[in-house]
Amino acid sequence: MTTAVPPQEVFDPTPAPAARMPRRVVILGSTGSIGTQAIEVVRQEPHRFDVVGLAAGGGRLDLLADQACALDVQAVAVADAVKAAELRDKLSARGSAAKVLAGPEGVAELAAWDCDVVLNGITGALGLESTLAALRAGRLLALANKESLIIGGPLVRELAVPGQIVPVDSEHYAIAQCFPRLPADQLTSLAQGNLAARRDHVRRLVITASGGPFRGRSSAELADVTPEQALAHPTWRMGPVITINSATLVNKGLEVIEAHLLFDIPFEQIEVVVHPQSVIHSMVEYVDGSTIAQASPPSMRIPIAYGIAWPDRVPEAAPAIDWTRAHQWTFEPLDHEAFPAVRLACEVGSVGGTAPAVYNAANEEAVAAFLAGRLAFPAILDTVARVVSEHRGESRGTVPRLEDVYEADDWARQRAKELISRQG
Incomplete structure (x- = not known):
């Protein structure tokens, strides 16, 4: 493609x-x-x-x-x-x-x-x-x-x-920064700054995640999570849906699908790593063992400014890191058992077609039910996984029509509502 x-x-x-x-x-x-x-x-x-x-x-x-x-x-x-x-x-x-x-x-x-x-x-x-x-x-x-x-x-x-x-998106903006800027006639994928023309040089993309408010908790410890707790994100101030998605790690799963589509990198070469400080926004690891990371304080003004000013940069779009102070940045593996959203997203993204639309729609309905007190926190992903497993979309690799996308979206929402109502 x-x-x-x-x-x-x-x-x-x-x-x-x-x-x-x-x-x-x-x-x-x-x-x-x-x-x-x-x-x-x-x-x-x-x-x-x-x-x-x-x-x-x-x-x-x-x-x-x-x-x-x-x-x-x-x-x-x-x-x-x-x-x-x-x-x-x-x-x-x-x-x-x-x-x-x-x-x-x-x-x-x-x-x-x-x-x-x-x-x-x-x-x-x-x-x-x-x-x-x-x-x-x-x-x-x-x-x-x-x-x-x-x-x-x-x-x-x-x-x-x-x-x-x-x-x-801060993560995908960061990945673009980690590729050398190519002349326009050498770009081969959708996102600016992409090195897909030399994809054999790239070992993997590393997308960082803050871990949300429940970092370190086991799946059993998530059973009684309340909406108020899930909305208390430790780093970012966002709308309610994306904040809950960050708590479940669904947002990170969506970002993995985005990275695959934007940079034309296979899912098996995309990894999520937990980085609570949210200063390293993503990284690109090369086959020679080197890794290039993009770092900045957690501010959306930087990628926004870059997006509207491309190919230039806006001076003082946001404060930079203060290198005169000591910093400690930590990284830890994602607990896929407690937070299965990323693996499910990779499966959905690999299927393609309208499957990602089903994943997204079912999740939005489940999040709305959780915020309304009608669904338990772990049941958000359970519901999404059930709807995705029942989906019958196009064959792998086909391009759906716009009406196919909306039809799949509608079906997923209705099916999610049916499943949620049974748990009420």
Whole structure:
């Protein structure tokens, strides 16, 4: 899928000279964690970036309207079409003449807007159609939306040209930093900075995990975990779903699938290592015994800034490590018995097709039930494993249609709900 291609089929991220400064940016998911931090980076470098479009789900309309006015954007999209009229009123009251786009199709339209880079920080399956729209329009894609690759990986791989995606997840951003930067005509996989052209030099990718709030606990000690305990992540401050996914290590399983798709590295060459300090974000081990690691304090501003400024870097995007102080960084193997999510994700990713979409959808339903007090913590993965085992998707290696992905997603959610209801 990502073998070498002729130079004319490789994405060139460098804008025409007249468009280099400022860089025109569309931010999808502007009111969420990724989006708000992206706007902080933009405001730090106002002469470098020109935000031309914003999109959000619609849960924080006042913030979205304030952002649109402060950045003087051309267009604003709201995924909840019912709220489009209210958004227009709020923009008008603030003196903004920005065009309002409504519904998922409006968000996808904005993803194809005339710009240099699209930052996809949308949460959930809605992000897939926006990713596909940005790729079809030939935009550089700074990708923070996991679902684009988890549920639609084959579709993304079929559509994207090598070098068109800059990963924004801290782990995948880190892996990209650990590869030498290649000329555009030597890129052979989706993510910028990839050394897939010399994959024989790579022994393995090492993805680090903080271990979450239950690091060191046995499977028996996880039986009575409460939502409050699971939401108390020791390092990162995130939304509830991703925080629970970090506690179960499902998030790390999803990241393994992402790494495989982005960097075209086999699953058997991808390993997860627990690193509680969250300073080393991932590593690449080479066949000569050397390992290159990317280190920075736990801040998403660094990969966000890199994504929207590619191929340049934003000075002082976040504070660097203070090398005048003593540091202690530790690494330990992942306990696959207590946290089976990563192994299950590798199995699902190897099957491909719509299997990852089933894994993701079943997990989201199980997490919602856990947060509502209707499912025990260990039963999250039990439910996901049962739904995955019952899934009958396409043959290994086939590329599903978009409707196949959504059908599998719907089936997995319904089946997970049935299984959960029996445990209530």
